[in-house]
Amino acid sequence: MAKPTVPILSLTDVGKSFDVGGKRIEALRGANLEIERGDFVCLIGASGCGKSTLLRIVAGFETATTGEALMWGKPIVGPDPSRGMVFQDYGLFPWLSVRGNIGFGPASRGRPPAEVRETVERFIELVGLGRFADAYPHQLSGGMKQRVAIARVLANDAEVVLMDEPFGALDAMTRERLQDELLELWERTKLTVLFVTHSIEEAIFLSSRCVVMSPGPGRIDRDIPITLPRPRDVSAPDFNELRRELSGMLHSHHGRQAA
């Protein structure tokens, strides 16, 4: 069945094996995934299900052992500013201020200084860090650091934002606030987001599609559209029903693995 448009990301039969101490470990097998522009896709699953591996293949940090990963129909051959990554441990440059970190990408890509400055100011405002523009990363809280990490990816014209458990190290309140802010950004900018999490609630709250993965070897099990109206209420009955459903899927894998 021919589609009229090329998807922004498309993975065909993607697999990845690592050599660990002479043993071959299959981290991901036969992953097929198509993501349209504007999708908010959450990858969810137990540890070892290959969700981070899949994300790193899309980022270009790892090369697929089998199959192919395409962006706009072209093979992904390495990291690229069009696919920005937000790490759980932030990955900010400690020697650069908030301004410097956000301006790193545009400056590296040879944008004129005046344009870099203008971009930096715009994105500092966007993530509400105006008062901390000259602070260094070690002076910021975890939530602020993650805002900088998101801002520097957006300031660099990323079309796809890849997020690897970005809020996993934050306290519950900060996490909820950043989830709200991220959704607002996503709705406003028509970004495409690929978001790895192990929290079912986070996945349902954020995503337009939930991709359920399972370990041994890592693979994609289910691809569930989440159509709940936004803003979503985590205590609403339909939210809870979805949560139970997804939880059941994840737990059945645990059972199967143990057997």
Added chain:
Amino acid sequence: MSVAMDGVGVPREAAARPASAGARQIIGRMRQPLLALALPALILAGWHFATAGRAYSLIPPPSEVAVALWDLAFGGINDDAFSGTLLTHVLASVSRVYGGFALAVLAALPLGLLIGRVPLVRQMLDPLLQILRPIPVTAWLPLAMIMFGLGPRSAFFLVFLGAFYPVLVNTVFGVRSVEPRLFEAASMLGCQGSAQFAKVVLPAAMPAIFTGLRLGLGFAWVVIVIGEMTGVPTGLGAIIMEARQLSRTEIVICGMVAIGVAGFVSDRIVMLIGRRLLAWSPNHG
């Protein structure tokens, strides 16, 4: 360094008790220098009582050294070959120390970046450098004299060798301990390949590099004395050797004091520069 995030300073405790506040503050401010001076004063006193007034003391008392130091610096007391020559000797040593040190940094820094980051360079150079490293700088002296002749060029070479390894080893260490995550972050932001040397490797390794610079410069001051002890007319090492041959022990001590002060000052300068450049690091500044 930390920034007051809330923008409101905490009121000083002393402000609540204005009567004793001034005195307390003065004592508080004097505490550190007083503690630092206690032991030197004690040593000086011990030195004085052990040497002053004895007819055949081989070590001159501190007062005699102080007079000699004045004469060495400004002249007008003894009017001998040493009078008023301190500045010439200090400048000679300083220029060799900083010249050799600068050359060592120029060689060790890029080499350290390459060894730390490029496996091929590491495999080619590391074994050779590791074998040369345990050879003490003093052991190079005879060879240096053959290669560079008697004189300042040998001293210069020894200083270079002495400063080279601390800078190299610390640079390599700094480069190898850069978080791999930072390379991933840089490359997904569009900074890839050799551009990462200047924008990621160098700044990330800067704290370790600065440790190397401080050690290297300190070592340069150690080595300069050895370098200047062989057929060099000027320099603090030369003056110490010459005074020793003439049994002018007070001049020997003056030379030692001058080296101590010069080494201390140059270390403070490096530290101040480092504090500026490393303001971002929670462990510096």
